Amino acid sequence: MEMGYDDDDHHHGHEELHVLAVDDNLIDRKLVEKLLKISSCKVTTAENAIRALEYLGLGDHNQHIDTLTNNNLKVNLIITDYCMPGMTGFELLKKVKESSNLKEVPVVIMSSENIPTRINKCLASGAQMFMQKPLKLSDVEKLKCHLMNCRS
């Protein structure tokens, strides 16, 4: 079965943030993965919103990946590109927030375009943060701090 998402093999302690990074752009996906790994996160990547939903257990085909009881798969943060073919990052955000299991998972939206109405729309629908692309290491460090503070 074609996976369409990429999972990190190393199992670290559960204090480490497990991030699901969603982006249809191959280079951006590789970069965001490295940015997060260098910032000590466990990373799973998905090349589109549908694969992301499947990984989260919200897919149509209901793959029974038990994200609730299996700590290794539990996602602490979703970071997604806004502009993606098929389902957008905004639509993915809404699906996550509509899910009783996953609505508490923070969702960060990334976009290369700085459009205030877009930003407000995402924040109003429950996005934790909106980040301007291209991402820098300092952006990810700030994000981590923000999230760790929210958790404790």
Next chain:
Amino acid sequence: MELGQMQKSLQDYTKSLFVEGILDSQFLQLPQLQDESNSDFVSQVVSLFFQDSDRILNDLSLSLDQKVVDFEKVDPYVHQLKGSSSSIGAQRVKNACVVFRSFCEQKNVEACHRCLQQVKQEYYLVKNRLETLFKLEQQIVASGGMISAMDLGF
């Protein structure tokens, strides 16, 4: 050529790419992501960018050569290339893509053809310069020298 001279050449060459606007500060993010676990990360990502861009440019050429141009197909390609070039700091490619997108919006076929040529030109330029940059680095390493992220930053 002696090691110190090679390192100076590399620094000067790198600097020129920024001065000419071929690269922007985003390129300097890449060495910060490189560590012992992934000591050729920068060249890997750049190679990936080249492969991906070659493919996109090919698809763009084909799409624009159709009798009836489908802009719903053309624009996403340009968007992709704009995104990846921006992410690795290939400033002039990115800027050329921005112009290209505005003509896609206007559905101006002729202007889009010109834009594609411009994007290709900028792309081959940055590709050529980065390949030279990596060769210079390889020569230094082969001579027993070391490259640090500091050599690229200023």
